[in-house]
Amino acid sequence: MQIISFLFEKHLDKTVLAIAIILSILMLSADEDSQINSARGISSFLFYPVNRVSAYFTDMEQLKEENLRLRELAATLHHERERLTQFREERNRLRQLLGFRKDSFFDFIPCEVTTRSSNRFHHSVTVDRGKGSGIKVGMAVVGYRGLVGRVVQVFGSSSRVLLLNNKSISVSCLDKRSRVVGMLNWERGNLFRLDFIGREEDVLQGDTLITSGFGKILPKGFPVGTVFQVAEEKTELSRRVSVVSMTDLNTLEELFIVVGGRDWDSEDIFNRLDTVKDPAM
């Protein structure tokens, strides 16, 4: 009784503390498996809702992390897909160019467009071939579908190509079917007009126009455009022939510079053109 009185009346706080410490030590020193199992038994019963909430937050965090990872992956794959699409398009273009080059009896130097002029009325591009590659002023520049322009300036390792869509350029053309000759002049965009076509001349919608080769500056036989409309003029002396260019002149990337070929050697003309600035076609 005295001991109980001593413990629970005079030193109650210390007794309770001792009991708490003993209980804690007993729990700590108990067999691990029994500890864990008993604790899990109690906690699973008491904290089921808490565990649910905790699991929700954990899931949320995992989902956020996964979402972030997937977004990064999606962005990477998107860029990769874009690159592959570009490579595929480039491959297709190059295959067409290669086929065109093999089938042609002209000698070509392949080149790539490096810059485009920003002038609305003076369309030109710069290509990555120059004097070092034997390029000369006046040489025709073609795409795999047909003529696009000609070289007007040559530098050490680049050249400036004046495109067909310029008011200062006229190209002598032949109707591939009927051999009617006319002068092709630019109107807007990829649209051209074939001038000097009389009422009786045989030009039909869908006819292909090719370079005539007159003057020997431009080689003969390169497709230039397709006739898409033939209309009577008010004067009734001529007809208005509208032409769309073979090549989209706004999306040029890989081109060829015509440097020679069978039945076509214009070395002397190019040498004379070197001394002339911005020659007309």
Add this chain to the structure above:
Amino acid sequence: MSVIRAIVAAFAVFILQVTIVHRMSVLGARPDLMLVLLVVLVLDRNPVMAIIIGFSLGFLQDLGNASFLGMNALAKSLIGYGIARYASGYLPESTFFKSLLILLASLVSSIIVLNIMSTFNPLTVLVSFFRHSILSAIYSALAGVVVFLILKLFPRRVVRSVGRY
């Protein structure tokens, strides 16, 4: 009524501790909200009640992590007793001093817990103490500042029923 409020507060803080706090870690340190609650509850209480509250909160925390069942119960019983016995009545009515008390309590709790976990290996205790415990103690003290400032917004009688503010 105050006991019910204290139990509700304990469960609410425990839920916060196991759901939200791990997402608030700074350099691996997390605040011990149960310890903050312990300080709030045992200030101005008698030591016996403080031990019971400390043991209960610690045991509740241990249930969340059954690896060392009884570890937090022991640490928080001792801290509860220490605060009720030696700090209550002497501590100035200031948020700063109360936060300082949380800091000290957190450091003591860490020492007890680290010793139990490392089976009284002084080197491990020392390394872990300087690597994690100090930052966690500061974090807990800062959390305590927030808690005490929030408690000041409540009417005195409501808070008195739970603990001193």
